[in-house]
Amino acid sequence: MKSAKLCSVAAAFAAAFLVFSCASTGGSGGGGFAGGWNFDDPAKGTDRWGLARSEFYQYTGDIAISQDSETFGDGKLRIDLDFSAPENQKDWCEPKLVIDLPRSINIGGFGSLAYDFYFDPSARNQGNFQTKIFTNTSAPIDANGGIPSSGEELENGFTHVEVVIPFKPTKGFITDLRLSIVGSGTDYVGPVFIDNIRFLPIE
Numbered sequence: 001m002k003s004a005k006l007c008s009v010a011a012a013f014a015a016a017f018l019v020f021s022c023a024s025t026g027g028s029g030g031g032g033f034a035g036g037w038n039f040d041d042p043a044k045g046t047d048r049w050g051l052a053r054s055e056f057y058q059y060t061g062d063i064a065i066s067q068d069s070e071t072f073g074d075g076k077l078r079i080d081l082d083f084s085a086p087e088n089q090k091d092w093c094e095p096k097l098v099i100d101l102p103r104s105i106n107i108g109g110f111g112s113l114a115y116d117f118y119f120d121p122s123a124r125n126q127g128n129f130q131t132k133i134f135t136n137t138s139a140p141i142d143a144n145g146g147i148p149s150s151g152e153e154l155e156n157g158f159t160h161v162e163v164v165i166p167f168k169p170t171k172g173f174i175t176d177l178r179l180s181i182v183g184s185g186t187d188y189v190g191p192v193f194i195d196n197i198r199f200l201p202i203e
């Protein structure tokens with residue numbers, strides 16, 4: 001009885017894995033990597049990205065993460081932020097996103113992580129954003145980067161900037177990724193959006 005039960009658990013696990021494997025090789029990358037993360041499919045929600053609340057550094061404001069197809073007409077990852085309290089206006093105030101990858105990613109040959117970032121200039125009186133990437137797994141990625149304070153001004157009032165974070169190339173696989181949107185002396189209150197997170201090859 002016990003072994004039969006174990007067997008059925010194992011079978012269910014194997015079936016789930018099979019389904020997942022098929023889904024994740026389907027092209028547009030559910031939690032996957034081939035095309036990075038574009039957040040265009042509402043059915044995938046945040047596509048496994050979440051908040052690493054226990055790893056926030058000096059950030060105590062409200063925060064929420066969601067998939068948003070309305071604000072720009074195509075899907076993006078939305079993060080609602082609140083740096084209004086003085087204690088959240090330090091030089092490095094870091095809420096952090098995390099993804100535990102369903103399949104490990106070989107990062108050999110990559111030299112930077114890039115994403116599109118959208119913010120509302122009217123949602124702040126001061127300060128800027130910075131960014132950071134980090135992984136806990138054996139192939140280390142640990143790099144900080146800047147986020148431009150001005151860029152393409154869109155009709156809906158948001159500014160679009162391209163963010164590129166170079167990191168020291170390393171061989172190996174990662175199974176997690178942390179991505180921080182860091183407040184740097186800012187009092188920003190409102191949503192920011194991230195899209196097209198992708199690794200870029202070494203130049």
Ligand SMILES: [Ca+2]
Binds near residue numbers: 040074075076
């Ligand atoms: Ca998108």
